[in-house]
Amino acid sequence: MARTTSAHRTDLDGLRGIAIALVAVFHVWFGRVSGGVDVFLTLSGYFFVGSLLRHAIDAQQQPHITLGAAVNPWPRLARLGRRLLPALATVLLAVLVLTIVILPQTRWNAIGQELTASALYYQNWYLALNSQDYLAASSANSPLQHIWSMSVQGQFFLATLLAALAGTGAIVVGARLFAPLARPATIRTIVGVAVLTVAVVSFWWATMRMDVNQQWNYFDTLSRLWEPLAGGLLAVWMPTWRVSRWLRTVAAAIALTLILTCGWWIDGVASYPGPWALVPVGSTLVIIWAGAAQRPPRGRHARVDDSPPLLSRALASPWPVWLGAIAYSLYLWHWPLLIFYLSWRGTDHASILAGAAVLTASVMLAWLTKRYIEDPLREGLLRNERPVHERPVHERRVHGDPSRRATSARRRHLGYAPVLATVLVILTVAGGVGVRLWSQHVAAVHVDTADLDPRLYPGAxxxxxxxxxxxxxxxxxxxxxxxxxxxxxxxxxxxxxxxxxxxxxxxxxxxxxxxxxxxxxxxxxxxxxxxxxxxxxxxxxxxxxxxxxxxxxxxxxxxxxxxxxxxxxxxxxxxxxxxxxxxxxxxxxxxxxxxxxxxxxxxxxxxxxxxxxxxxxxxxxxxxxxxxxxxxxxxxxxxxxxxxxxxxxxxxxxxxxxxxxxxxxxxxxxxxxxxxxxxxxxxxxxxxxxxxxxxxxxxxxxxxxxxxxxxxxxxxxxxxxxxxxxxxxxxxxxxx
The missing domain is CATH 3.40.50.1110 (SGNH hydrolase)
Structure with missing residues (x-):
């Protein structure tokens, strides 16, 4: 098994963009689960576990890293917060306003509770407890139903981060008593066995619970854990066999075809995250593997074409990568826009033209959110950010001197990022207080109609x-x-x-x-x-x-x-x-x-x-x-x-x-x-x-x-x- 590399994979950015586009298109026009969320979760696990693994290895290889620094969760939690919270808070505030403007008061309290559940990353449990279907959109659906997957992802990030840092601390201490623990191969084995064990338990649980309570199973964090952990397992143990480029291209093409079509021939609501979810998850793993760096050839005259397969190069082209860059915001925006449109029009289905308008608006809002909210708060508030030349290509693709242009943009972000963060925090707090006050108002509603005048209210x-x-x-x-x-x-x-x-x-x-x-x-x-x-x-x-x-x-x-x-x-x-x-x-x-x-x-x-x-x-x-x-x-x-x-x-x-x-x-x-x-x-x-x-x-x-x-x-x-x-x-x- 080869050691994972920290090189950024722009082809996986493109795959993420295609996955989220599938989610949006299937929601808007077809009322089916596409499998795109499962791709998204698998990619998240691959990136996150790989990052934590590198941190654990670096903690052993670099003596200047202290035990406190190795197990300190706050730097990574802060980065997660900067990456996830600005766009989420923006969309939640928009949902709050649109709920008041468009939806009747009878729905305000339920959506208020979901706003809280979404902001605190337990929306999946809220939906499971309330037996909420996640299938075709209708005007009666919640505009925040889709946040369940973000909640699962957030819970996975937090649990995995705390477990990984605790394990890193144990390895740091243990390596002082037993030096082989500091070897990268040993660390990789320990992490791999832990990830594999939890993934197997999660997969068994997801399969068993399908016949017990599939509605709950669909949203259950334990049932979903195996999907990001499958990606994480590949980050730990990437197969290193040398495979010709044409064979990797064929494998990746078949895998992408399965991802694009599985929404038609798999009933995702009834089948995921059970064994059928292996189709989108396994296909994602194949695409990751196909585009990974190959083991160097042996011998002085060994010649093997080591360039990325054709599909990986296609996924790394500008449009898929750009779509991947806005994928998170696109996912957040598309569902509430669809639900509010259906409620406004009093219908349960979007026509072809209306669906196209919803998708166009979603893409525009996603780009605006990333350009003017996500990027400023991610970059402007992080003064010790890595150098421009180490950033992913899609974050620094500009005309002229990329370092100078990116530095200039960062300076602009530094100028208004604190103001933007302050405004967003104030609006979020105000929105939370408003939701709480309305919930108290509804809770205080007392229905006492026992003494209604029968002459005025004869009823039946x-x-x-x-x-x-x-x-x-x-x-x-x-x-x-x-x-x-x-x-x-x-x-x-x-x-x-x-x-x-x-x-x-x-x-x-x-x-x-x-x-x-x-x-x-x-x-x-x-x-x-x-x-x-x-x-x-x-x-x-x-x-x-x-x-x-x-x-x-x-x-x-x-x-x-x-x-x-x-x-x-x-x-x-x-x-x-x-x-x-x-x-x-x-x-x-x-x-x-x-x-x-x-x-x-x-x-x-x-x-x-x-x-x-x-x-x-x-x-x-x-x-x-x-x-x-x-x-x-x-x-x-x-x-x-x-x-x-x-x-x-x-x-x-x-x-x-x-x-x-x-x-x-x-x-x-x-x-x-x-x-x-x-x-x-x-x-x-x-x-x-x-x-x-x-x-x-x-x-x-x-x-x-x-x-x-x-x-x-x-x-x-x-x-x-x-x-x-x-x-x-x-x-x-x-x-x-």
Missing amino acids: RALLDGVPVPAVEPQPSPLEVIEDFPATSTDGVMSDFEDPRIHVGVYGDPTAPRTIALAGGSHAEMWITALDLLGSRHHFKVTTYLKMGCPLSTERTPRLQNGVPYPQCRDWSRRVVDRIVADRPDAVVTTSTRPRVGAPGDVMPSTYPPVFERFTDAGIEVIGLRDTPWPHGPDGAIDTPTCLADGGTADTCGTDRAEALDRIDPAAGYAQRNRRFHALDLSDGLCDANRCPAIVGNIIVYKDWHHLSATYVRSLTDGLGRRLGRALPWTTDHDP
């Missing part, structure tokens, strides 16, 4: 009972309704996605002799507001057995709405059914239908009746609540509060009834076959003959994409009570 009674609706502003407001949770959520008795425990809440009349169990997922949970009132009014107890996203089912491989496997649901559902049968309530209330996938209407899944029969065979009555319409229109799903806050109306933010619901409750036929099962349909309290409006009786119906607001459920209490009384007469004060 307007549809069920024909109550007149006066002209007043709807309640809660779009900003307030997103906080309009059912009591079980605020009381903490609902299991979240990762919580395997069964939490039992008690509502209604806790001392009553009869009990209704409310069980299932969030679409069962939202009815607790009405059942709690009915239980208190008619003297029955309501116990809750609830888990996020988990309707009672015998499905072997449950999945979340976005298609992610949810094995925790299967286990919880089995255990909670056993628990309910053992607790022996008088009746169980749960959902009995779901929206039909890929077609209009709704359906009762075949995995629901076996659960119902477990209860009815045990002598427990089952109330099967028909699921409520999931708001959607011609352009897809509708977030009702955001739609209304963005100027929509009850009708334009509503849903066609025929698109959401079958004409007859799909559970009605099963109710005729199982006399202890009662199909209960409240669709007429949500929809008229043709539409399911977003506002009914001056109350906003939904609190998010598909959950009823607690205020609206409260207005359904009487309607639910009448239907429940027909199935269970004892729920109406024992008066049939």
Whole structure:
């Protein structure tokens, strides 16, 4: 294995530019993952680990380097900060301003949290915890989704830097006791084994987690570590076989072809960072190897063409290198510009012309950011920067005397760099304070609509009972309704996605002799507001057995709405059914239908009746609540509060009834076959003959994409009570 060289590889600058261009093009026009991010991560690992390795070797070879200097992280952290933070802060400030100007207030708090997550480099974990899809762009996507990869890169840089400096210190101390530790070959072996070990563990973890929770796996730092470490491993152990130029050219050409095309034939969201990510990562390694310096030939007359392969020279040409120079800023700018454009136009897709405009604007902003923000702050604030002649070619390609022209530019940077840094810091702090104040404002929003005047706010009674609706502003407001949770959520008795425990809440009349169990997922949970009132009014107890996203089912491989496997649901559902049968309530209330996938209407899944029969065979009555319409229109799903806050109306933010619901409750036929099962349909309290409006009786119906607001459920209490009384007469004060 040959020792890595510190010579700058301009061909890899070009490869970086092509990779980021692929990311932008696939995002804007094709809604697919291109593999460009994986190339970017691999290159980052190659450069960073190679730099740290050289530092570790130099610490042994140069006696004047003290132990403190060898393990001091601040110089490298400062360089990382100068390289990464100026452009990131600029884009985050732009996103903050554009959010206020373009997006409705209902989205401000979520984007504010992502601004913080992005600035502090944990955006990937934020997205993982919030189950955010990273696929096709739409107006509903966050303008900061793409920062997840920057967060992974930042976490990799920090962890690797601290580990490398600690290892360097250990080697410095150990070499005093055992001299062979100071040899470059020994240091290279130690570093290589450490990098290989972590990379193998990371690759195993990424592969194993694909079948457990791919949505989380996609953003998981541990799952992603193997990609930059693969590049780092090549920086440590570069193969040194002598290979002819034409063979290296063919290998690099095949590798580049795979990088350019893998976005079409690999589903990156479903497959990365598992084994399929070896395609872009491995291709990147081949291109790095193909352009690396070859081992000198042996013998006096040995002649081998050692010039770089044709593809490496092409990647090192001016345009790819220039694109590589702005690649970081281009990556930061392209996604928010796309999302804000889609939001401004109210569409989920960019046309060819609109996409071209977005890409052009992204390139222009990237160049301006690099020219007037990145370069001044990187060069102007670093007074002990390396000499001009040691800089990469793309940083000093100027007309005339490069040293004199570059020195002149640096002097200009020195003049206004402190002012630029001060302005950027002030704006960043002000933006952070603004985000914090808005978050506190949203957190302080208190939704208390229990005492709304029923004459002004009839809600569902307007549809069920024909109550007149006066002209007043709807309640809660779009900003307030997103906080309009059912009591079980605020009381903490609902299991979240990762919580395997069964939490039992008690509502209604806790001392009553009869009990209704409310069980299932969030679409069962939202009815607790009405059942709690009915239980208190008619003297029955309501116990809750609830888990996020988990309707009672015998499905072997449950999945979340976005298609992610949810094995925790299967286990919880089995255990909670056993628990309910053992607790022996008088009746169980749960959902009995779901929206039909890929077609209009709704359906009762075949995995629901076996659960119902477990209860009815045990002598427990089952109330099967028909699921409520999931708001959607011609352009897809509708977030009702955001739609209304963005100027929509009850009708334009509503849903066609025929698109959401079958004409007859799909559970009605099963109710005729199982006399202890009662199909209960409240669709007429949500929809008229043709539409399911977003506002009914001056109350906003939904609190998010598909959950009823607690205020609206409260207005359904009487309607639910009448239907429940027909199935269970004892729920109406024992008066049939």
